[in-house]
Amino acid sequence: MAHVLVVRTIEKDAEKLNDVIISHFSKQTDTALDSLKTNMINMLNSSNLTSLLRTVDDSRENQQRTEQLHSLREQLMKLQSDKLVSKVFLYFVNHDLVVDVDIYTDKEYYFDFSYPLDEQQRKAYMSYFTGKKMMDFTDPSTIGMSALMSYPFNSDKPDVYLVVDFAEDKVQEQISIPEKWVTGTAIASSQGLIMNQVGLTDKEAKAVMERTHANSKGSQFLITNEVAMSLVKSSFDDSWYYVTIADLRTLMKPAYITRVISWAFLVFFLVVGSFVSYYLSRRVYRPIKEITEENKELSQRVSGMFPILQELFVTKILLGEYRDALSIEYYAKEIEFIYNKNAMRTVLCIAFHYNSPAYEQLSETSKSFLFMELKERIVKSSPSLIWLCQTKPDVMACVVLHDPFLHFGAEEAANIVSLLLEQYSEYFKATIGIGKTVNATEELHESYKLALSVLQNRGLDSDVEICRGPNVWDRTQWESFLSVQDVNRIFNQFKTREYDKLLQSAFDMLEVGIRKNATAIQAKYLCTDVLNTWIRAVETEHNDFNVPFFSDLFERLNRCMTWDELKVCFQDIHSVLFRTEEPDQRAKQFSEILDYIHAHYNEELSIEYFAGLLNMSNGHFSRTFKEEVGEKYVEYIAKYRLMKAKQFLLETDMKIDDIAEKVGYWGRNSFIRTFRKYEGITPAKYRTINH
Incomplete structure (x- = not known):
């Protein structure tokens, strides 16, 4: 009875322990992949690809396109800093262009030198750049493990594909399990492909492919001769399985030892007699007690999770x-x-x-x-x-x-x-x-x-x-949309600079809604219509604000839950849209921006950051910067960095690579190219001539 009880208990605990380990391993890997997917989506959302596509084929010198490509490569570099990623690039479907963190060039050159593929690999690789992709994966047996995401997201004929190559050693490190009984781990798909694996023999890899290809269940624990194979379905990708190969001799070692001790105890009991039997029974009871306490602790932990599960x-x-x-x-x-x-x-x-x-x-x-x-x-x-x-x-x-x-x-x-x-x-x-x-x-x-x-x-x-219950509100009781006369009145008040009347008319409409006990949805429809008309009126004369700024205004309006909040919201929006800016104030703002550039010239200085601070579009900020400073934004930063670089060249013995990094350039080649553009010679030659 002791033998049966102990062995079965240990076997069940071993299986539960294996399940806990593989569950933790799968959740950890799913979290890392979900984080990477989120970063890819965020990168595409904030990359200004739409505006770049309009100018990418323009053969003329286009400063805006250059700035956009520079900003795009900086965003790619952030994405490439992920621990699972080895390389990131953007493939433009309808344009002869590929962009990565080091270069933007045509497709022929890129896949010949920067990302070399033979003819068969290239043909297989190009087949992935079709249709909508939401982090689809390539066949790792041919060209390695890569993830593709298309943009625009909902288009069946996207313009751009974001490609992320996984670092095989980092992925293997991610999926490795340091437990003694785990001899191998893998990520396999239901199509019979092994996306990545650590420690699997050819025989085990073949068995994994057969099991995952035929498996339709969420998880399995399969025991063969001397190994156990655990299959857990990924929550990140329904077609993936996380697989572990466990050595049963190691995993079930306590059970084997207990089995041997039990048989030895039985023989000893028959030979020596009741006295020795009593003595040994007390010793066997001790490990049973420890196992029971461990099970009790595990049961208490599971019971504590029941309220959350319920x-x-x-x-x-x-x-x-x-x-x-x-x-x-x-x-x-x-x-x-x-x-x-x-x-x-x-x-x-x-x-x-x-x-x-x-x-x-x-x-x-x-x-x-x-x-x-x-x-x-x-x-x-x-x-x-x-x-x-x-x-x-x-x-x-x-x-x-x-x-x-x-x-x-x-x-x-x-x-x-x-x-x-x-x-x-x-x-x-x-x-x-x-x-x-x-x-x-x-x-x-x-x-x-x-x-x-x-x-x-x-x-x-x-x-x-x-x-x-349902409450179908009567639209004749309070009109929730602006009439044509109201829209024309708003435009006329804007043209005549009667800004106070614009705000007062909005307040009057809200007061009518309060008196008629309007619902929130009625009020939100009317307020959205008023805000939209204000924005259209502002855009007829200038375009100082970008689309994300307008989107934030609508989101703030939608968050209002009381009449007082709506009034405060309209008052704040009115002060931003119809503000009058003094020349001295603008000069002070750009003076502070120049001070920031001088103090942080060795860091990333994107035009989007400063434009966002002043609630301007990138183009409007660039034009205003040139008016106030006298130089283009990009040229001013480049010249200031080169001035600092020349000081380091003449006053220190620093290497060219170190100077490039110290003045804010990502690589040696970019620094040398910019230096030669403005100075006519290379940094090394400049140091030699002036020393």
Whole structure:
């Protein structure tokens, strides 16, 4: 009995330990790949590729294009600094251009010298540059492991592909598991390809390809003669599996030792007798106790995770991922979630608006405790069972169980929650939407969907508001869009510089909405229309602002949750769009920019940074810089860096490479090329002549 109990316990613990290790390994790798994917998307979003594509084929000298290419290469360099990445470049589909961190050139030259491929490899490589790609991977058996992403993202015929080559040694380092029993790890796809592997023999690699190609389950633990193969499906890519090869002799060593000891103990017991049997039984009991304590500790840890799993389970039900009673019952048993299958329930959706200075001053830990306290008070204040879960960052769902004996339902729960939320008014404004009542758990997603939709009927009062059911607002009661006359009036007021009337007319419209008790969606439609008309009026005379700036204005307007916030928002936007700038103020701004350039000439000085500080487009900033300083922005920085470089050449014995880095150039060649352009000779010759 001791033999059976101990061996089986150790085998189960060994399998659980292996599962924990591979789960951690897969999550860590998925996180690294997700981070890289996010960086690729962010790079393409902020790379100004659209404006570059308009000038890339222009054969004339184009300063803007040069600046854009320089900025693009700096962004590529940031992406290439990722620990898993060895090389990054941009492939332009409709233009004869490839750009990487060191060079931008035509495709023939690039794939002959900078990224050499033979004819067969190039043919295979070019086949990937078709269609929409959202981080698709190449076949690692032919040209290495690379990821491709297309831009624009939603186009089936993209203009640009971002290509990231993975550093094989870094990927192997990422997927390596330092445990003694793990002899090999790999990333394999369901197409039977091994994306990367460490420590696999040819026989094991072949077995991995066969298993992953035929496998349709999420995870498996397969035991062969003396090895165990674990397959875990990747959350980053559904077609990937993380594979570990474990040496069963090492992994199950405690079980083998225990088995030998058990048989030896049995023989010894028969020979020596009851006295020796009693003595040895006490010694065998000690490891059993240690194993039991370890299992008890592991069980306590798992039990501590049940509340989190149960909240996630309720979230999935509300989002409609579990819609049949059988699957809900099965998963509920897995996480010890007890519920009544058929009972009347209603979903309340609580939408939060975090726009209070008091809330922003809280740390992330304090914010978490704040919501934990709110959840605990809601549960304690309710006479009936309530499930709580966070379905969105700003939405909390509350599932109310109706109690006919206490006459407790959705309305009563909403009133209780409303009173509790009023105590947190210094941190946020909240709106409660009441969904429909359902009789089965699998129908809760319908109640949740309706509760979300009725939130659209909220008003703009500062108190906690309860929205009850559909409310089709009458558009004849308050027109939510500007008429043609209103638009013409705004344009006329702008042309005659009656800026105060522009703001006052916006305030008058909001006052009408307050008197007619307009809903938030009505007010947002009208305010968006007013802001859009203001922007169109401003753009008729000048284009000092860029698209991201206008986008921020609309986002700020959309975040307003009360009438007072809308008024303050319009007042701030009015002061920015219709401000009058004094010449002395502009001169002071550019004087501060020059001081910053002189102090940080050895760092990255992108035109986008300074244009953003002054709320200008890149082109407008470049023109204003030349008017105020007398030189183009790029030429001024280049000349100032060369002035510093000449000081280092004459006053120090520093190497050319060190001087190039010290004055803000990424490489020796770029520094020498710029020096020769402005001085007519190389840095080395300049040092020789003037020494």
